Amino acid sequence: MPTTLTIGADIGTTNVKAIAYEPHSDQILAHASRPLHTLQPQPGYSEQDPEAIWQAFGEVMRELMQAVQQAGATVGVVAFSAAMHSLMAVDAAGKPLTHALLWSDNRAEAEARTLRTHQAALGQAIYEQTGTPIHPMIPLCKLAFWRHHQPDLIRDAARFISIKEFLWVRLTGEYDVDFSMATATGLFDQEHRQWSPLALSVAGIADTQLSTPVPTMHIRPLLESSAAHTGLEPGTSLLIGASDGCLANLGAGAVAPGMTTLTIGTSGAIRQTVRQPLRDPQGRLFCYHLTEGYYVVGGPTNNGANVLQWLAEQFTQQTPEAVLAQAAQMGAGADGLLFLPYLQGERAPLWDAAVRGAFHHVDWLHTQAHFVRATLEGVLFNLWSINQLLGDYTGPTHVIHANGGFAQSAFWVQMLADIAGVPVRLNASNESGAVGAILLALTATGHYPSLDIAAGSVSFGKTYEPNPEHHRVYQETFERFRALQAGLASK
Structure with missing residues (x-):
């Protein structure tokens, strides 16, 4: 009987990384990584090419799968961790209309300052709903910047998504965003598990231009069209996972x-x-x-x-x-x-x-x-x-x-x-985001009865x-x- 592994993939701003884990022996069987390049076309701007990230992800997965196959193992679930606060626009076919703006992009400084000073009551109300402090990093403020400076983009884009969502739709065919990543946008009403009309009014977009919020243990099968790119078998279970910050806590056992x-x-x-x-x-x-x-x-x-x-x-x-x-x-x-x-x-x-x-x-x-x-x-x-x-x-x-x-x-x-x-x-492992994604997947699939027990295994x-x-x-x-x-x- 081949050993079944769980893969944790971590889409960061510096690297794309993935590890293959065997839960019964508590062993990392293989790991792979590729660096990412950040573009800074002018002061305050910080962007990445989503197509380059897609290519890096494919290279990482194919290298990892080669090691998995050499070990005679199979993959049960691939779970995802990703950096927060990225934002890009895509057309109706999912083609990027922009680069992905990273957390470190400060072009929306004026919009953030307005919500923290001149419209402080509005900014605080959005914070109370979303749990995300007002800052140029958050997609809410980035969208407000585009609304003021590129209104045609706000009007014409079919969707506004993160890097993680960009990869997810190519892997599954669905525009989903997990609750964890959604809570880092400044657009998501945590209590009601829906996009906040108050925040959307500031951003100048409709909820139909955003992905469908789903739980962090949400699973979809891998499309056959993306199997060759990743080296995975078609239909492999993909668990959407959470943000790198949240999973770093779980992966650290904290x-x-x-x-x-x-x-x-x-x-x-x-x-x-x-x-x-x-x-x-x-x-x-x-x-x-x-x-x-x-x-x-x-x-x-x-x-x-x-x-x-x-x-x-x-x-x-x-x-x-x-x-x-x-x-x-x-x-x-x-x-x-x-x-x-x-x-x-x-x-x-x-x-x-x-x-x-x-x-x-x-x-x-x-x-x-x-x-x-x-x-x-x-x-x-x-x-x-x-x-x-x-x-x-x-x-x-x-x-x-x-x-x-x-x-x-x-x-x-x-x-x-x-x-x-x-x-x-x-x-023992410094890959806390990927480890956290794996622990989330093992809890979702019943290997661990709770996150407390999962964290105790670290x-x-x-x-x-x-x-x-x-x-x-x-x-x-x-x-x-x-x-x-x-x-x-x-x-």
């Missing part, structure tokens, strides 16, 4: 109270899983749907490992590894030097696309190593400030589950433990314990950081 997931890739986020929808009166926290009775709340940052890249390429002209080694030469707190890491505006907790970074308390004795250390600390201080806000609603953090590219640096992870003052746990690697002396230094330094941050928030 669904219980007191467990916080911190992810730093190019950008970053800090999240907890709760059982009821949650709203911040000031609209600073997102609340996304994972599946019935499970919601992921938290805040994203624009400034994660991209700050390390800036340090390496623009500031020190060294490799990222050399930058981290240089930072390790300095003690905790960088001798008083502080960095506000807002190189690309900021989402949580400021939600201000125009804010910019700064060094504070620069001293004659500070060296390049001080600046490097302070910059890396600043990235974590900002994320921990989001967690402090989150903790006002969810309670204290007892353990952090860390993932993303930064988790490959023992130095940076230890710094996080020292700042937070709680243990930081790494997963394997862990090293745990980093906080250094008490460093934590004492960071407590004082963090309060200074928060005072500077509060000054920005009040402007």
Whole structure:
């Protein structure tokens, strides 16, 4: 009897990745990845070619399936994770009319600012319905931008969809969007599980121009026409899955109270899983749907490992590894030097696309190593400030589950433990989005009776314990950081 595998496919902004998992042995049998290229045709714009993503997805799946077939195994289900907030227009035949605008695209800054200031009551009402903070990243604001600047596109496009939906319709022939991805659009009424007429009026579109919302455990068969592109058998079950942020929590095994997931890739986020929808009166926290009775709340940052890249390429002209080694030469707190890491505006907790970074308390004795250390600390201080806000609603953090590219640096992870003052746990696999998609599929198909049991199956690697002396230094330094941050928030 051939072994039956579950595949988790993760459509990110940097890579398309997929892993093949054997649940009975708890083994990842194979993995494959392809990089994606982001286009920046002018300042504030951030786009990708959807056809290039489709090709990358096909290459990843065919490579993975070759390994699966060599192992004599079969595939039961393919489940999907995807980055949030992308938006593209397609015609009636599903042909792209635009590139896909990514989460990092800030062209809708004016539209977002209007909803946060001049029309603040309207913006807050939309947030209360959708759980999505108002920001240029969200499809609501991107649609409002097109409405103001490209009204013909709004009128003529048959559909407005995400990258995930673009792949899904090619694989299944249906325009579906899972509740999780829908809650990240700023257009979806979470309580009533439908598109919000209030948000649609701002976007200037009809609900018929959007996909049909479905649960995250929704399954459709693979079309025969897409079998050769993917290497999968026609009719293979495809589970629509959820967003990468929600699945990162599940894939990290963090669904219980007191467990916080911190992810730093190019950008970053800090999240907890709760059982009821949650709203911040000031609209600073997102609340996304994972599946019935499970919601992921938290805040994203624009400034994660991209700050390390800036340090390496623009500031020190060294490799990222050399930058981290240089930072390790300095003690905790960088001798008083502080960095506000807002190189690309900021989402949580400021939600201000125009804010910019700064060094504070620069001293004659500070060296390049001080600046490097302070910059890396600043990235974590900002994320921990989001967690402090989150903790006002969810309670204290007892353990952090860390993932993303930064988790490959023992130095940076230890710094996080020292700042937070709680243990930081790494997963055995750093592919938390794909692992989360697999756990969702295994719950949907009855292998696990609940997501709690599924999360309990996650394997862990090293745990980093906080250094008490460093934590004492960071407590004082963090309060200074928060005072500077509060000054920005009040402007």
